[in-house]
Amino acid sequence: MIGAIEAGGTKFVCAVGDETGNIIERIQIPTTVPEETIPRVIDFFKQYSIKAIGIGSFGPIDVNRESATYGHITSTPKPGWRDFPFVQAIGDVFSVPIGFNTDVNAAALGEATFGAAKGLDSCLYITVGTGIGAGAIVQGNLLQGLSHPEMGHILVRRHPNDVYRGKCPYHHDCLEGLAAGPAIEERWGVKGDLLVDRMEVWEMEGYYIAQALMQYVLILSPKKIILGGGVMKQEQVFTSVYQYLQEFVNKYVVLPELSEYIVSPGLGDNAGITGSLMLGYQALLEAK
């Protein structure tokens, strides 16, 4: 049995399952402070005989195995979690191989193993919700270089009708600053759920997301793009994304039919936890 932790900013999902992606049991734990949340995580896993654990965590995190702070959550503004040694905290209790990556890289792995990109050695998973983040599989590996990607903060051109300043504390009007859920709410004065019939809201959202996809496609050339997260549940955004991306690319590169190329997660809300399970499985294989 393999353990999986999908560590998000508001909740932790913990699960046990197997390498076929089958989830046997799961729980949700609110993300408060490590002293409260982690003991509950440990209590859950203690019920089972687990051979490995995979962690898909909110970030930024240190994924560089040669670093002294490998396995830590690093510069998050979330109270209590800054510099938290996540892998060590779990590894001190469970002497098993531990896989550790970002929540979005985990989701990309889940989708590439069992979801919308099943069987492909390349995909991009983007979540548009409270924040914007992306993970990628490149030639069969989770994308990593100096560190993990931080694709949500790329620069975008402002929509001609957008006078909203932007919400990112670092860059104001980067992609996340203009297109994540909190930016939509602040720009239009109400939550996205109450804006369903306001076409201009989703046209503008599609404009920003399509720009990001233009950059991702030209830089990474993924074989499949998966758009998840709360904002993407407004399905009208996809229509706007397809239209703008077609306009931006302008036939410069040949892409598959966009409605098949850019899709919702095949695993729905389970992409992250399933991918975390696979991170655990990978760690198990590597340890052998």
Next chain:
Amino acid sequence: MIGAIEAGGTKFVCAVGDETGNIIERIQIPTTVPEETIPRVIDFFKQYSIKAIGIGSFGPIDVNRESATYGHITSTPKPGWRDFPFVQAIGDVFSVPIGFNTDVNAAALGEATFGAAKGLDSCLYITVGTGIGAGAIVQGNLLQGLSHPEMGHILVRRHPNDVYRGKCPYHHDCLEGLAAGPAIEERWGVKGDLLVDRMEVWEMEGYYIAQALMQYVLILSPKKIILGGGVMKQEQVFTSVYQYLQEFVNKYVVLPELSEYIVSPGLGDNAGITGSLMLGYQALLEAK
């Protein structure tokens, strides 16, 4: 002995050498039409006993081995070269393993093997010249997905003082449309060589290139960035790139000291031909 072809839009460089990067002989051939250029390439290699050939080609090219048009130059506007079956034309004469990739991916490979990124499993090579292109090594492999990257055409924000429309026939004011050599010449009315003392020229150039680097860093997180090509011989551009990139990133991600992170090619103008040699060597190893 291994053969190497660096196929550019104005000239072909052909060389023979070995897997240590040692180049024994080389020639230059003008790029006219395939019927003229290719026989001269073949005549050169016929003088030697070569065990493999590596080709780093101008693009776009088809690098997908499962495609019916693998090894072709595809949609280039260059007369005579559209749909040219490059690998086949060479392979029909020399029955040896042939490596085939973009000129910029080859240059990235050359720099990662013997140049500024020697020993690293990750780097980005960008050329800013007649066009803008980039190649990358990601976790030890040449970056490839659905196709090869086309990073020169990413979207950028316009510099507040720039009223030039942009030169890209597909996107007008994408990175290449605003920052490649021909755009500099058209915007300012004279070639870049005659603009050395015009600070505003290089400040604007740095603004565009730093934006591109911001996106590349957040998406790929390369361990080293190499900036080559004719425009980058104006070394004052580096200063502007460092300043703007620092401003754009705004400490959101931790980067090495920029003057060590973003550098000129260690192999100078030999990055492409040396990388092409290594493409040949890789093909030889794969065939064994």
